[in-house]
Amino acid sequence: MxxxxxxxxxxxVFFFYPAGQAIWQSLFISDPFGLKSQFVGLGNFxxxxxxxxxxxxxxxxxxxSGLTTVVSMGVALYLAVLADRLIKGSGVYRTLxxxxxxxxxxxxxxxxxxxxxxxxxxxxxxxxxxxxDWNHVLNDGEAMGLVVVASSWGRISYNFLFFLAxxxxxxxxxxxxxxxxxxxxxxxxxTIIFPLLSPVTFFLLVVNIVYAFFETFGVIHTITxxxxxxxxxxxxxxxxxxxxxxxxxxxxxxxxxILLVIVGALTIVQFKFIERRVHY
Amino acid sequence: xxxxxLDGLKKSFGDTKVIHGIDIxxxxxxxxxxxxxxxxxxxxxxxxxxxxETVTSGEIQINGVRVNDLEPMDRNxxxxxxxxxxxxxxxxFDNMAYGLKIAKTPKPEIAERVQTAxxxxxxxxxxxxxxxxxxxGQRQRVAMGRAIVRRPAVFLFDEPLxxxxxxxxxxxxxxxxxxxxxxxxxxxxxxHDQVEAMTLADRMIxxxxxxxxxxxxxLDVYKNPATTFVAGFIGSPATNFFGTDEVTVNRNKALxxxxxxxxxxxxxxxxxxxGVRPEHLQVCEPHDAYLTLSVNYSxxxxxxxLIHGKLPMGTAITIRQNGHLPLPEGGQELGAVWSENSVxxxxxxxxxx
Ligand SMILES: Nc1ncnc2c1ncn2[C@@H]1O[C@H](COP(=O)(O)OP(=O)(O)O)[C@@H](O)[C@H]1O
Ligand SMILES: [Mg+2]
Numbered sequence: 001m002x003x004x005x006x007x008x009x010x011x012x013v014f015f016f017y018p019a020g021q022a023i024w025q026s027l028f029i030s031d032p033f034g035l036k037s038q039f040v041g042l043g044n045f046x047x048x049x050x051x052x053x054x055x056x057x058x059x060x061x062x063x064x065s066g067l068t069t070v071v072s073m074g075v076a077l078y079l080a081v082l083a084d085r086l087i088k089g090s091g092v093y094r095t096l097x098x099x100x101x102x103x104x105x106x107x108x109x110x111x112x113x114x115x116x117x118x119x120x121x122x123x124x125x126x127x128x129x130x131x132x133d134w135n136h137v138l139n140d141g142e143a144m145g146l147v148v149v150a151s152s153w154g155r156i157s158y159n160f161l162f163f164l165a166x167x168x169x170x171x172x173x174x175x176x177x178x179x180x181x182x183x184x185x186x187x188x189x190x191t192i193i194f195p196l197l198s199p200v201t202f203f204l205l206v207v208n209i210v211y212a213f214f215e216t217f218g219v220i221h222t223i224t225x226x227x228x229x230x231x232x233x234x235x236x237x238x239x240x241x242x243x244x245x246x247x248x249x250x251x252x253x254x255x256x257x258i259l260l261v262i263v264g265a266l267t268i269v270q271f272k273f274i275e276r277r278v279h280y
Numbered sequence: 281x282x283x284x285x286l287d288g289l290k291k292s293f294g295d296t297k298v299i300h301g302i303d304i305x306x307x308x309x310x311x312x313x314x315x316x317x318x319x320x321x322x323x324x325x326x327x328x329x330x331x332x333e334t335v336t337s338g339e340i341q342i343n344g345v346r347v348n349d350l351e352p353m354d355r356n357x358x359x360x361x362x363x364x365x366x367x368x369x370x371x372x373f374d375n376m377a378y379g380l381k382i383a384k385t386p387k388p389e390i391a392e393r394v395q396t397a398x399x400x401x402x403x404x405x406x407x408x409x410x411x412x413x414x415x416x417g418q419r420q421r422v423a424m425g426r427a428i429v430r431r432p433a434v435f436l437f438d439e440p441l442x443x444x445x446x447x448x449x450x451x452x453x454x455x456x457x458x459x460x461x462x463x464x465x466x467x468x469x470x471x472h473d474q475v476e477a478m479t480l481a482d483r484m485i486x487x488x489x490x491x492x493x494x495x496x497x498x499l500d501v502y503k504n505p506a507t508t509f510v511a512g513f514i515g516s517p518a519t520n521f522f523g524t525d526e527v528t529v530n531r532n533k534a535l536x537x538x539x540x541x542x543x544x545x546x547x548x549x550x551x552x553x554x555g556v557r558p559e560h561l562q563v564c565e566p567h568d569a570y571l572t573l574s575v576n577y578s579x580x581x582x583x584x585x586l587i588h589g590k591l592p593m594g595t596a597i598t599i600r601q602n603g604h605l606p607l608p609e610g611g612q613e614l615g616a617v618w619s620e621n622s623v624x625x626x627x628x629x630x631x632x633x
Contacts, residue, residue: 171363171365173361173362173363173365174365174366174367174368176330176332176352176359176361176365177359177361177365177366177367177426178367178378179332179351179352179353180330180331180332180352180353180357180358180359180379181353181378181379181382181426181430182353182379182382182383183353183378183382187382191378192367195369196368196369
């Protein structure tokens, strides 16, 4: 019991206490100066769910996390398959692919921002040469594209490592047996390799969605600050902008509670699936 | 059914030479066993035939056609792997049907061929199971089934029984042999187990460090081993080797009577070795003996007894005798003779004289 105490304390201090606070606060409206607050029951939630911007933020989140997950996992899987074919103890290729992961997402955000900057960005310049006028400060789609790419970028190495480990865990003889059975590379990938990777893929899917939901804050804040308008305001960013910038603590707390529910649901889904899928 | 020809086949990994040139002509329906200790290049040789390793030099022909540059799938071969290499996410039926599906065989024919193979291998009740729900022996059968349904020209086996327990190994050995006979498919079978090689092979290739020391029918190889390596590897317990200096009593009779002129010519040279199988030595009266040994210990196995001892100069020696003969004790001095025409002489390079 005594040994468990530190862990229990940490959980209480860093999870239950803030969660409790959030739930408590979500039941009140406070005035802009935070001097007094008024109990409104579920009023904050009703207001939120009726709010056009909040619902739009749901869609934005879905699009953003969907794209980020697909891009980062797709690129990582492609690289892992290439690397898996090459690997014979050469660590260079692997090391090269790990370093973007080490670049903190916010730094990555700044880098990408810089490359796409309207006046000095090298990519913008090239696009300009090719006759394309890039401006993510005004264009919704371009802004979304940029944050998706910047967020995916930092995840590729992480996903790559898991995919590569998954690929290396597939016995070589199974692939060879398929080759003898007449399967060309793409058929082998589709019918043998990808199905055998499915536990890894599923794990990464959940991890990446959670990442896209919660840890892309830095990237979005540096590149677009949620704009133009609210085109890149994902749910987490809205908690921040409504709470800290807009000073609407009640609404912000209610949004946190909704996020909490979503994470819970994702976790349950993950465990349910892992029970069923991991061993084929 | 097909003929298979290996012509000067060599393989190097980088600078490491692994196969130093193998030549063999394999007839239709022949069962060839490649036998040798671990690491001697058996799998590499087999994998070259399968098309899973490139050929460094030399030629592989199936039915007279050079296949060096063909993909595995185009060589009309099937392979059974040591770890079975079943597709873990597919059931038994799909495992066996995989190759046929890729070859776009019509569905009814796939079903029929898989059913036939399943019946032959007693797998009918397991067609819907995944590999992990099967025992080792059943997995082994599925791997066989996957090879059979494709009706290949050549079967390749890489130590297919080494993951099974001893009893099952004996049973599957018989089944593989019967299956191969009844299907009449040419087979190339790799094992490190000389008993498996002796019982399965029409001819065997005894491999020693990437060299085929001897190619021949099992009994010929047993009776006339070409090198000390073959004599030591084939037959159990292994052949005894000793120098002429261990022959102390009745030396003239021992050395003169039993050997041919050619053998006598090298007999007194320094590195010459005499080889006698344990089953060709008999315990006898000391004054008739060619060899004297001091017994270390005896192993009574029931039907037979193995006597382990030392010759005067310290060479270890084993005698295999009938189980009903009296059991010598440790420390005892014994005399022994070899039966006629049973001694072999090997020159300083280990080659049979
Ligand atoms: N892909 C490879 N790269 C380098 N060396 C290899 C490779 N495959 C096998 N070898 C070497 O070739 C030799 C023969 O291996 P192998 O054919 O597997 O032997 P066996 O099957 O008789 O045990 C071994 O020394 C092994 O280390
Ligand atoms: Mg091997």
